[in-house]
Amino acid sequence: MQTTAEYFCAYCGEPNLTFVDLSAGGQQTYTEDCQVCCRPNVLYIRVDEETLDIEIDTEYEG
Structure with missing residues (x-):
């Protein structure tokens, strides 16, 4: 089961939506x-x- 969630970019601070797979576990x-x-x-x-x-x-990648 998937749902969407919002996060803020670590670089520019803009909001983004991402898909989260709820069946993939708690972390x-x-x-x-x-x-x-x-x-x-x-x-x-x-x-x-x-x-x-x-x-x-x-966080930033790298």
Whole structure:
């Protein structure tokens, strides 16, 4: 099951939407390019498996 969540680019600070696969577990990490500045962001995703609340932290890649 997938849902969307918002994160802010670590480079330009602009909001972005990303798909989160809820069946992939409570902690996920992957890299996604910003939809505005095209720079790569490392996304650290935490999903509360009871409430399905999603938290995303970002950092620069590299």
